[in-house]
Amino acid sequence: MADQDQLTNCYGEPITLDAPGKYNGRAYPAAPGSGPDGATCKTCRHCTYNEMYSGRRYYKCGLVRSTHGYATDIRLKTPACSRYEINKEAG
Ligand code: SF4
Secondary structure (H helix, E strand, O other): OOOOOOEEEEOOOOOOOOOOOOOOHOOOOOOOOOOOOOHHHHHHEEEEEOOOOOEEEEEEEOOOOOOOOOHOOOOOOOEEEEEEEEOOOHH
């Protein structure tokens, strides 16, 4: 029987996070790093942002309900999660 606490990547392979608690847990629909190797939120089609009048952008995952606060902010360089889908429109 499989260990239900074991994190797996999108291929079902077991993974360990490099630093548990490093990422904002409420902001990501699945564990960062559980997606394809080398991919980040920056190239995911679910990556979106809220832009302030000042022009500053706060990046969010479109699969997570935004709180309009920092609790749901993501970082573009975060390793992709298992819900990652490549953004084919990004250059
Ligand atoms: S990889 Fe995509 S789906 Fe996963 S947290 Fe980042 S933007 Fe969201």
